[in-house]
Amino acid sequence: MTTSVSPAGERLLSGRTWLRIDLGRFEANAAWWIRRLSAVGSNLCAVVKSNAYGLGAVPLSQRMAKLGVPMFAVYTPGESRELIDAGITQPILIFTPMRDLQVSDALAAHVRSGQVQFALHDAVQLDQLNAVGKRLNCRVTAHLYHDTGMSRGGFDDAALAEVVARLAQTPNVRVGALYTHFACADCDADVTASQFARFDAAWARHNDTLGPNVIRHAANTYAATRDSRYVADMARVGLGLWGYGTELLPNDDRPLPIARWMTRIAQIQRLPKGAGVGYEHTRHLKRDSTLGIAPVGYSSGYPITLSNNAVVGVAPPPPPPGNADPQSTDPDKPAGYAPVIGKVNMEQLILDLTDLPWARIGCHVELISDDPHSPCAMETLAKQAQSSCYEMLCRIHPSVTRHYVAG
Structure with a gap:
């Protein structure tokens, strides 16, 4: 992917087609989300998978890191490696079900330090991550994915109870978070409320077992603008950082397209x-x-x-x-x-x-x-x-x- 940089107001004089990305607007958007979430006691997890939706994960993540964004999320291990190589030191959550990692892998040191963390989708993966932790002589940080209605992997209520009960038998896995994903946050308030109620009930059942340092996250951009309850301890925002998905906000107080x-x-x-x-x-x-x-x-x-x-x-x-x-x-x-x-x-x-x-x-x-x-x-x-x-x-x-x- 070819990139270029110029001052604001300068006309691009060459090239057949180009995507102009306004960094001033972008930084204002990121600061807007940090303020909004901080006001309700939550934090921002910047979702930069698929190369920040094609806008450039490295340059945008570097700017967010300077603004104090505390966590990033990607889909693949390769995407996390790209951020680390670019100097990102904040924790990075990998959504794809990671099932193996060798001591020689370039990410091994970052798994040991807790910077690289993994979404946990099923009991088999729990055993696999525990084996990784044993091999690396560390505790692998995992985010338990509670399927509340997305039907795209994760633990249903019964499976979640079983895996929480098994955590004592997997000493090389440390749970960092319980999370879910909304299916209809952009279009159906009732479905979203039902999913959150199910997630909230699961948290009430298991938070004592999970421990005091485990956080909750559920909201994407649309959910974070729909109801402040949904942001929990952390909101995973991608589209809203680029200035889209904010239709539920007042026209005079919303991020702008970049x-x-x-x-x-x-x-x-x-x-x-x-x-x-x-x-x-x-x-x-x-x-x-x-x-x-x-x-x-x-x-x-x-x-x-x-x-x-x-x-x-x-x-x-x-x-x-x-x-x-x-x-x-x-x-x-x-x-x-x-x-x-x-x-x-x-x-x-x-x-x-x-x-x-x-x-x-x-x-x-x-x-x-x-x-x-x-x-x-x-x-x-x-x-x-x-x-x-x-x-x-x-x-x-x-x-x-x-x-x-x-x-």
């Missing part, structure tokens, strides 16, 4: 009324039209389901060298919007520029806006694509340059 996907107009042509557009001619022009080509398509991660179903922002032509407006803080701010027409291609989008007569080859195009009120905001496009912000972010291909803009 990602803005850009490209350029590569070609412009005039076509007559009635011309068919793109593969399968899914659109025929209703008037003489000006069409533009943007060199991005589904191979870069732009959803084919947005064919004939989205708009992009088009910035005004760049000024001649030396004539930039000194008052402009955002030279890429759209001056108009163009519909995406025809089928999304592998490497191209067709844009209807007819109502933007000033558009020129080279004009910057905003595919996904960092303005939550824009018609091409992430949440808006995700709904139109029958997708989610999670998927929209993760599908942006690594070949798209990540361009970090300092705040």
